Amino acid sequence: MSHAFYTSRILPYAAIISKMCRLYTNSQADFEDYYQEVCLQIWRSRDNYQGKSEWSTWVYRLSLNVCLTQLKQDQKTRKVIVTELPLNESVEDQQVYSDxxxxxxxxxxxxxxxxxxxxxxxxxxxxxxxxVATILDSNAKNIAVRVQRIKSRLKDLLENKIEIYK
Structure with a gap:
């Protein structure tokens, strides 16, 4: 991967890649592996970008696909789902945010x-x-409905904090 490609096509989107990778990992080591794999796949797939959407949309979609693929591979080898780690492990690794x-x-x-x-x-x-619909290969109405359901689910989870850590 050339330095020019990295600085122009990956580095400006590092926050996108980081957020996506953080959603699907529970440790710094896994985060770094996912991040590196996303960057590698962006470089490998750069010729597949057809300009039908914004570069950022393409990066989101590719990041999602790589993270989901990595997650499935990790689940097969570890036989554990990341959201079911014990409290002391998952929360320790998630203390990335100060608030x-x-x-x-x-x-x-x-x-x-x-x-x-x-x-x-x-x-x-x-x-x-x-x-969002473009990234997920869906339609905008479906996404709007899902957002409302997700917000409701998150509200329930946050109101019952004890259950979050189960």
Whole structure:
């Protein structure tokens, strides 16, 4: 991978990649592996970008696909689902954010299905439903309905904090 490609096509989108990878990992080591794999796949797939959407939309979609693939591979080898780690392991690794409420939100988000995690991340990033639908190969109306259901689920989880950590 050339330095020019990295600085122009990956580095400006590092926050997107980081947020996506953080949603699907519970440790710094896993995060770094996922992040590296996403960057590698962006470089490998760069010629497949056809310009039908924004580069950022393509990066989101590719990041999601890589993270979901990695998650499935990890689950097969470890025989454990990341959201079911004991409290002392998962919360320790999630103390990336200084605000306790934000940490609780991310713990609750990790209780959601893989796709719902992505939808709510993109919603929190203020992405239009149409762009979210493009990333997830869905339609905007479906995304709008799912966002409302996800918000309701998160509200329930956050109101019952004890259950978040189960």
């Amino acid at each position: 306790e409420d934000l940490n609780e939100l991310y713990v609750a988000i990790k209780k959601l299905s893989e796709i719902d995690r992505t939808i709510i991340l993109l919603y929190l990033e203020k992405k239009p439903y149409k762009e």
